[in-house]
Amino acid sequence: MTDPATAREQAADETDATTETLPDVAPRLRELRRGRGLTLEAAAGRAGLSPAHLSRLETARRQPSLPMLLGLARVYGTTVSELLGEEPPERDPVIRAARAEPVEADGWTYRQAGSPTGRAMQPLRVTVPYGAQGDLVRVHPGEEWLHVLRGRLRLSLGDTVHVLDPGDSAHFDSMTPHRLAAAGPAGAELLFVHTLLTSPVGELCLPGGAHPR
Numbered sequence: 001m002t003d004p005a006t007a008r009e010q011a012a013d014e015t016d017a018t019t020e021t022l023p024d025v026a027p028r029l030r031e032l033r034r035g036r037g038l039t040l041e042a043a044a045g046r047a048g049l050s051p052a053h054l055s056r057l058e059t060a061r062r063q064p065s066l067p068m069l070l071g072l073a074r075v076y077g078t079t080v081s082e083l084l085g086e087e088p089p090e091r092d093p094v095i096r097a098a099r100a101e102p103v104e105a106d107g108w109t110y111r112q113a114g115s116p117t118g119r120a121m122q123p124l125r126v127t128v129p130y131g132a133q134g135d136l137v138r139v140h141p142g143e144e145w146l147h148v149l150r151g152r153l154r155l156s157l158g159d160t161v162h163v164l165d166p167g168d169s170a171h172f173d174s175m176t177p178h179r180l181a182a183a184g185p186a187g188a189e190l191l192f193v194h195t196l197l198t199s200p201v202g203e204l205c206l207p208g209g210a211h212p213r
Helices: 004-015 024-036 040-047 051-058 068-074
Strands: 102-105 106-112 119-128 143-151 153-158 160-164 170-175 178-182 188-195
Touching: 004 106, 024 051, 024 068, 040 051, 102 153, 119 178, 143 153, 160 170
Parallel strands: none
Antiparallel strands: 102 106, 106 119, 119 188, 143 170, 143 188, 153 160, 153 178
C-alpha cells in the first residue's frame, strides 16, 4: 500500500514539468528549518513529507507545490508570502484597547495583545473564571510566559502545583504537562504569551478557529 506522503510527492514530481515555476525558495526553506532547530526528519514529518523529498526541495532539485508550501509555512511559523520572499505588509506595533475584541472559548475570555499573524509569539490578555477548564491538561511544543494581573492563579506543572498572586509570573516549557485554573471564586486575569514557531497548530486562541490553547 502506498504511503500517503509518498503518493503526494509522486504526484508533485509528475506535475513539476507542467506547473508554473515558483521563485527559488530552496535557500529560504533550509534557512528556516535550521533556524527553528529542526532536523530534516522532524520538519518533514510535521509537514507530511519524506526527509528525502524535503532535502530535494531544499537543494532546488524539486519545485514545491502550493500545498507543500502551506504545510512548511505552518511548520516554520511563517506565511507562504514570506517563504516566497515577498515583503510582508507593515504591521501596526500598537494594539489599541478599543480594537482588542474579546473572544470566548470554553469559559475563558481572550483579547489580542499583539499582532495575530506573522509573529513568533502570541500575546494575549486572558480572563479565567473560577471552575473553567481547571481539569484540562495541555501539552504542546514551545514555551509559555504568564503574569497575573488580578486574582489568584493555580498553575500545575507536571506533579507540582504553584499558586500565583497578582504580580507573580511564570515561564516554562510547554511540553511539560500543565494546567491553569483560577484559585479563588473571584477568578483571575493574566497576561499570557506563547510561542508559535514549532507548533503545528498555528491558530491557537485565534478567532475563527479558536482552540483554548
